[in-house]
Amino acid sequence: MEGLLLGLGLLVIIAYLWYVSLVKKRNSVREALSGIDVQLKKRSNLVPNILKIAQKFMDHEKSLLTEITELRAQVERSYDIGDASAIQNHLVKAEQLNSKMGQLMLSVENYPELKSDNTMLQAMQTYNEVEAHISAARRFFNASVTELNNAVEIFPGSIIASMANIKVMPFYEADEASKSPVDASDYLK
Amino acid sequence: MSFIFGARIKPKRQTKPLSAVGDELESLQAHYDEHIEPLTRKFENRRVACLKALRQRIYMSIGIFAAVFFICFLFDSTQRIVFPWPFYLLPLVPLFWWCSRPVTHYQSDVKQQVFPKIFRYFGDDFIFSPTHSMSMTTLKRSKLLPSYDASHFDDYVQGTHRGIEIAINELALTKEVRRDKHSETKTVFNGVMVQLGCHKKFNGHTVVVRSRGSLMNFLSDSFKRLSRVKLEDPRFEKLFDVFSSDQVEARYLLTVSFMERLQELADCFSGQFQCAFYEDKLLIMLSSRENRFELGSIFNGATFEHEFSQINREMRQLFAMIEVLKLDEYTGL
Numbered sequence: 001m002e003g004l005l006l007g008l009g010l011l012v013i014i015a016y017l018w019y020v021s022l023v024k025k026r027n028s029v030r031e032a033l034s035g036i037d038v039q040l041k042k043r044s045n046l047v048p049n050i051l052k053i054a055q056k057f058m059d060h061e062k063s064l065l066t067e068i069t070e071l072r073a074q075v076e077r078s079y080d081i082g083d084a085s086a087i088q089n090h091l092v093k094a095e096q097l098n099s100k101m102g103q104l105m106l107s108v109e110n111y112p113e114l115k116s117d118n119t120m121l122q123a124m125q126t127y128n129e130v131e132a133h134i135s136a137a138r139r140f141f142n143a144s145v146t147e148l149n150n151a152v153e154i155f156p157g158s159i160i161a162s163m164a165n166i167k168v169m170p171f172y173e174a175d176e177a178s179k180s181p182v183d184a185s186d187y188l189k
Numbered sequence: 190m191s192f193i194f195g196a197r198i199k200p201k202r203q204t205k206p207l208s209a210v211g212d213e214l215e216s217l218q219a220h221y222d223e224h225i226e227p228l229t230r231k232f233e234n235r236r237v238a239c240l241k242a243l244r245q246r247i248y249m250s251i252g253i254f255a256a257v258f259f260i261c262f263l264f265d266s267t268q269r270i271v272f273p274w275p276f277y278l279l280p281l282v283p284l285f286w287w288c289s290r291p292v293t294h295y296q297s298d299v300k301q302q303v304f305p306k307i308f309r310y311f312g313d314d315f316i317f318s319p320t321h322s323m324s325m326t327t328l329k330r331s332k333l334l335p336s337y338d339a340s341h342f343d344d345y346v347q348g349t350h351r352g353i354e355i356a357i358n359e360l361a362l363t364k365e366v367r368r369d370k371h372s373e374t375k376t377v378f379n380g381v382m383v384q385l386g387c388h389k390k391f392n393g394h395t396v397v398v399r400s401r402g403s404l405m406n407f408l409s410d411s412f413k414r415l416s417r418v419k420l421e422d423p424r425f426e427k428l429f430d431v432f433s434s435d436q437v438e439a440r441y442l443l444t445v446s447f448m449e450r451l452q453e454l455a456d457c458f459s460g461q462f463q464c465a466f467y468e469d470k471l472l473i474m475l476s477s478r479e480n481r482f483e484l485g486s487i488f489n490g491a492t493f494e495h496e497f498s499q500i501n502r503e504m505r506q507l508f509a510m511i512e513v514l515k516l517d518e519y520t521g522l
Contacts (some may be wrong), residue, residue, distance in 0.1 A: 035437045136441035143419055 018160050022045040025148040029169050032141035035081040036172065040094050041074060046130060047072050047101070050123045054104065061107050068104065068105055071097040088170035095175040098134070101127070138172045145169045192488070198240045200233045208498045210505075217310070217501060224306045225493050232303065232491035235295055240487065244289040244348040250264065254303050299491070300344075307497050308346060311504055315348030317482070322352030323358045324381060331465040331472045332396055332413045335377045337362035344482040351517035354386035357507060359481060380461070380476040383507060385469050385516055393435030394426065395442055395466040397451065400430050422448050428455055429463075442466050450514050457509065473510060514518050 005066045051065055058065065079086040105124065108114055115121075149168045152161040161167070192198075209217045245413040257280045300319045308317040322342035328334060343359035362378040396415060410417045415432035425448045433439035443451075455462045461476035481503050485495045511517055 032436070039437075130443075133437065133441055136439075136444075137437045139421065139440045140436045143421070 014147070015160060018157060019164055022148075022151055022157060022164060022166050024159055025144070025151050026056060026169075029141070029144045029148050029159060032137070032144040033081060033087065035137040036091075036094070036134065036141055039130060039137045042098075043101075043127070043130050043134065044072055044076055046123065046127055050101075050120075050127065053120045053123060054108070054114065057111045057117075057189065058107065061104070064107065069102045071100060084167055084169055091170065091172045092175075093103050095173070098131070099175045104121075136166065141172050145171050192240070192244065195244075198237055198244070199490075200237055203517040207494045209501060213501075217497065220310045221497055224309060225303065225497060227330050228306070229492050232299060232493075235298070236487065236491045239291040239295040243288060243487075244483050246288040246291070250288055254280055254284060258285075267397070295487065298466065299484055299493075303493055304500075305498075306519065307493070307500055308348070308504075309399055311508075312348045313351065315346065318345045319343070322357060323360075323384065327468070328360075328382060328472070331467055331474075332394065332415065333398070333463055333465050333472065333474050334362065335364075335418075337364050339363045339374075343480075344484070346504075350511055353511050353516050354384075355507070355511070357385040358382045358384075378474070378476060379478060380474065381507070383473040383475060383510060385471045385473065385511065387432075387466070387469060387516060389442060390469065391435075391438050391442060391466060393433060393438040393466075395428050395433040395435070395439045397431050397443070397464045399463060400426075400428055406430065419444075420448065421445065423472065425452055428452060447514070453511060454513050457513070471514075471516070 047068065051068060054061070055065060071093060075090070075097050077090075079090045081087065105127075108120070108124070148166075152166055152168050167189045207214060207217050207221060212292045258277055261277055278477065297319070300317075304317045305321075308315040312370045322345055325340060339362070341363075343361070344357075345359075346355075346357040348355060358381070360378065360380065360382050361373050361376060364377045365372045394415060395418070396412065401412075406417065412430070412432040415434055416436070418431040418433050418436055419428060420431060420440070420443060422445065426467075429451070431439060431443060451462075451464070458477070460474055462473065464471060464473045466472075485499075489495065508517055
């Protein structure tokens with residue numbers, strides 16, 4: 001009887017420690033997510049300045065500028081950090097904004113006046129710096145998500161996780177356009 | 190031995206010629222002819238005088254030692270006083286110190302007058318000082334130094350290479366270790382500290398240390414109040430452990446390409462390499478038994494061609510860090 005109680009006690013302690021480790025991993029993902037949001041906020045603050053400068057010169061890119069403004073507003077919207085699909089949606093929008101901003105930066109090349117504008121140059125440099133920080137935050141987030149997902153999906157963590165309502169989290173992935181291979185001939189025409 | 194037995198000491202005009210890799214020899218020769226060669230005559234005379242003084246002192250020391258030995262032996266044999274045998278060797282310590290004085294003076298003068306001119310070859314702002322040193326409190330803040338009791342700095346070099354500020358200092362750290370009933374001094378670090386300027390701005394503290402092993406990492410996820418940063422590159426993770434006060438900033442500094450470059454550097458220095466990003470600087474701690482920036486043998490002529498070639502080789506090796514890490518380029522990676 002004593003042996004059974006001892007075994008049961010040990011099992012409870014192990015299950016509790018497992019639960020603690022899962023909660024820590026989930027919180028680490030949330031910390032990483034907030035790290036991404038801090039960087040996304042920095043980018044959001046920078047986007048209107050870039051758009052203001054660009055608008056003066058880029059009459060033909062109106063639709064792109066509008067799209068960027070809309071995406072920025074969507075990225076800035078609050079979301080539920082406990083809901084994996086809301087997080088995924090938020091990260092997809094952030095990546096779409098990144099992609100559109102990349103397009104804008106490429107388009108700047110076609111406007112020599114804009115390209116040589118000092119304010120624009122400075123804004124682009126700051127933007128690149130923020131992008132480097134976003135990329136670092138994304139690596140931290142994905143590392144934390146890998147740890148959490150492994151712990152949640154592998155038995156017996158999966159049982160404790162389902163009891164504690166801890167779910168797998170989505171990765172912050174690059175958008176489809178960045179994943180597709182670059183055809184050099186498009187640029188060398 | 191021929192020196193002890195009275196061989197003639199005469200000035201030497203040529204020892205080893207300058208040597209360099211690639212087409213650098215020409216510029217090396219030009220700098221040598223302009224700045225170093227004019228000093229060689231003066232120092233060759235000093236070297237000859239120093240060798241003469243050394244031989245004279247050795248002869249006198251042998252005489253003094255023999256006299257002391259004889260007197261002690263006389264007292265010992267007449268049983269008036271019994272001397273333990275180490276007592277006979279005691280006079281050797283001050284005599285050795287006295288004999289080496291001219292050589293020490295000569296070497297110190299070369300380091301103070303010739304070496305700064307050699308280092309000017311790497312840039313006008315390069316300074317060399319055998320006495321100046323990095324701030325120990327700044328180095329301690331890097332969190333790279335092992336536990337130690339005493340520190341000893343040697344040669345210090347400072348300048349700018351490809352727009353990057355570089356400071357180099359030789360450092361030895363020792364610790365008193367208790368063994369049974371007696372304590373002994375153990376060297377815990379011997380090598381070079383290299384401080385480099387960095388293009389990227391950062392506020393946190395990130396250290397890259399040699400891998401502590403998976404067991405240690407399993408037991409503890411922190412290092413001197415910094416938390417572990419798990420990076421994606423398994424080869425890098427096998428060589429190093431990274432700890433930081435800011436997880437995002439650590440990844441901002443240690444990009445995938447920068448990790449590759451650090452591995453390349455570790456290969457060059459046989460893995461004896463650790464670094465810290467703090468206070469807007471990159472500090473590299475290079476463990477090595479080699480004593481850098483030293484003068485050749487006193488028996489070689491004071492042409493300083495060998496020293497110049499040697500220092501050039503050693504500095505190129507250290508400059509390679511800037512080139513390998515691409516600290517001089519803003520690549521964003």
